[in-house]
Amino acid sequence: MGSSWSSAAVKPAPNGYLRVEGTQIMLDGKPFVLKGAALGGWMNMENFITGYTGHEHQLREAMLDVLGKDKYEFFFDKANIHFLTYFFGEDDAKLFASLGLNCLRLPVNYHHFEDDMNPRVFKKEGLKHxxxxxxxxxxxxxxxxxxxxxxxxxxxxxxxxxNGSSIALFYDHKDFQDRTVKIWEHLAAHYKDNTWVAGYNPINEPTDRKYHRLNAFYDRIEKAIRAVDPHHMLFLDGNTFAWDFSHFPKPLPNCVYACHDYSPYGFPNPPAPFKGTPEQIKEHERMYAEKTEYMTKNKAGGFCLLLMESLADASSVRYGNAEDGIPNWEEINNDRFAMLETQLDIYARVKASWSIWLYKDIGFQGMTYVGEDTPYIKLLKPFLLKKKRFAPDAWGVDDSPVRALFEPLEKWLEENVPSIVDRYPQQYGTKLWLQRVVRETLLSEEMVKEYAGYFRGKGYDDLDELAKSFSLGGAKSEEDMFGGPEQL
Structure with a gap:
């Protein structure tokens, strides 16, 4: 049967589909290592990547209220040139390939394919992006x-x-799983003959507190996709944010088992500065071995790590800058780059595929970043500085400005409801659960209205210039800023 995918400008990959054989990804009978990054912040927007607060559906609601329907659609999606097309264009693809990278992970939000008030009706226009x-x-x-x-x-x-709540309702309601299966049946039917698609990551970083429900869903989605597309690999993340495989059964065929190998040395408040000591290198080797034990034990799984999201997610680096108020921020960045190179060296030794997180953002973690002199950053500078003071985001945040406020609440909770320390996921602990509910949800939901307010009164030309800030012409690379890691 023919696929609905076609492009006159693109020829099929010459050697067919990538496949998992044992612990390796193979192409035409030979081992093939995927190396790349993820296009986070694009078809799935995230607060730290583009500077808003809260969750994408809240951002979009606030922007719609401020801009009105026509300008809202113009900024995000309506015109031929808009935020989604500026974010990744041909110049980006050329740069990506020039770095020797061969795989781009494309995180997407289901809202592009169906509406909650019109479920199971697939929006074909979502595929254009x-x-x-x-x-x-x-x-x-x-x-x-x-x-x-x-x-x-x-x-x-x-x-x-x-997810604007603190509960993963996906596992509690079969209807959500049914809708997800239907989305994947559409996507698989569309891309089944496209050999440049390495594979499908059915769900990112699952958190099933009962564990067995995730395994049941993986069994179901594997069969559903294979019925439509028997060729493409599946990338199956471990439970509890893609690091826990302890309850997984026997590996499924042609599946990459993907762990996210973040290191605490790549973010604020690390255990110590990373100086590449034998002890620190050994600790990273231990973390890698622990997270890939399932793949090693079963001699399967494609050995994919995502340096922050699916394949092998190795910890990308959270960059600092002069505005952090830390005199030695450049030295700290160099230490974090050294940590990243240590991880890449571990992956190279075992020939593991990897992907870092992420390709582009506003100067937080991306390989490229929106420049300080762009209209977008100039407009939102006061808001971005306020975010540093209030710490409403979750990822890689430095909570030191508000820590003294929250520490007494942590102590109070533990004294009065001691079971909170065992609340799933246990690695959260009281501190992260308090951060999740108060700052990442309550505070950030209110602050997103303030973010949207910066766009009030903007005309179409203004909105175009703001969106254009995310084009490669408005962005800079990490090499411009720091020199960048050498080992890509």
Whole structure:
């Protein structure tokens, strides 16, 4: 049967589909290592990537209130040139390929494909964004991984699944799973003949507090996708944000088991500065071995790590800058780059595929970043500085400005409801649960209205210039800023 995917500008990959054989990804009978990054902040927006607060559905609601329907659609999606097209264009694909990278992970939000008030009705226009970037990448020899980062009901409790609650309802309601299966049947039917698509990541970073429900869903989604598309690999994340495989059964065929190998040394408040000591290198080797024990034990799983999201998610680096008020911020960044190179060296030794998080943002973690002199950053500078003071985001945040306020609340909770220290996920602890409910939810939901207010009264030309800030012409690379890690 023919696929609905086609592009006159793109030829099929010459050697067919990538496949998992044992612990390796193979292409035409030979081992193939995927190396790349993720296009976070694009078809699944995240607060720290583009500077808003809260969750994407709250951002969009606030922007619609301020801009009105016509300007809202113009900024995000309506015109031929808008935020989504500026965010990744041909110049981005050329740069990506020039760095020797061969795989771009594409996180997507289910809202592009169906509406909550009109479920199970697939919005075909949602594919125009995926098709354009998949085609651009194929044109420049780059494979893509389609990643459902935000599924109906929220497959995890994080902001990155566009989940505004503290419960992953995806596992409690079969209807959310049914809708997710239907979305994947549509996507698989569309891309089944496209050999430049490396595979599908059915759900990102699941958090099933009962564990067995995730396994049941993986069994179901594997069969559903294979019935439509028997060729493409599946990238299956471990439970509890893609690091826990302890309850997984025997590996499924042609599946990459993906762990997210973040290191605490890459973010604010690390255990110590990373200086590449034998002890620190050994600790990273231990973390890698622990997270890939399931793959090693079963001699399967494609050995994919995502340096922050699916394949092998190695900890990308959270960059500092002069505005952090830390005199030695450049030295700290160099230490974090050294940590990243240590991880990449571990992956190279075992020939593991990897992907860092992420390709582009506003100067927080991306390989490229929106420049300080762009209209977008100039407009939002006061708000971005306020975010540093209030710490409403979750990812890589420095909470020192508000720590003294929250520490007494942590103590009070533990004294009065001691079971909170065992609340799933246990690695959260009281501190992160308090942060999640008070700052990441309550505070950030209110602050997103303030963010949207900066766009009030903007005309179409203004909105175009703001969106254009995210084009590669308005962005800079990490090499401009720090020199960048050498080992990509």
């Amino acid at each position: 995926l098709d354009r970037v998949v085609d651009l990448c194929a044109k420049h020899g780059i494979y893509t991984v389609i990643d459902l980062h935000a599924a109906p009901g929220g497959q995890n409790i994080g902001w990155h699944s566009d």
